[in-house]
Amino acid sequence: MAQQTRVIITDDLDGTEGAKTYRFAWGETVYEVDLTDAHRDELLHVLEPYTSAGRRVRPGRVRTAAAPAERLDRATSRATGGWAAGQGLAVKDRGRIPASVVEAYRAAEAR
Template sequence: MHQLVDDIDGTLLEAGEGETIRFSLNGAAYEIDLTNSHAEELRESLAPYIRAGRRASAGNVRAAAPRRRAARNSEVSEIREWAKSQGLNVSERGRISAEVMDAYRAAH
C-alpha cells in the first residue's frame, strides 16, 4: 500500500485527499505531495508568475536523468571476472562499457 504524507507539515493524506504536484525551475524537475489546502496555496503563490510567464515547449524541458552509482574499485575486478565468465568482451584496464555494467547489475 502506498500512502502519501504532506511534505510541508507531515499530514497523512487519506485516499482522495491531497495530491502530488510536479513542477520545474531552472531546469530541475520537482514533485511534492500536498494536502488540498497546501496545493491551493502553492497555486495561488505561483499564479502571478504563471500569468506573466510563457509556456515552454516539451522540447525545452529536460528531465533529470537518473544518476548511476559508480562502481567501486573492488567491484570493478568482480565485474570484469563475471563478464569474462559470461563470454562478454571486457578490457583488462580502463572503462567498463555501460552494456557490460547493465548486464552485471541485471544478473545480481
C-alpha cells in the first residue's frame, strides 16, 4: 500500500490554492506570506517605489541605524587607551577603541 501526502499552499489573503511562499523583511523582523501570482504582483506594485530607491543587502548582513565608527587621531587614541588602562578597562594595544570607552573618556575629560 502506498501513501501520498499533498501540501496545498493557499493564499493568505483569500484562501485561493496554488500560492507560493514569499519572504520579506521590515526592520529587524522577517515575514513570510503565501500569495498567488495576482497578489504577489499587487505587493510588488505597492513596494516598487521603495525597492527602486533602496539598496540591496547581502543575506546575513543586517545594517543598523548606528553611526559609522569615529576615527581618532593618534594622540587622542593614545590618551584614551592610557586612560582606559588606568581605569582597569580592557582595551587592546592595537585596533579600534570601543565607542563606549571613547564616550567614557570624553565624559571624564569634560569633568
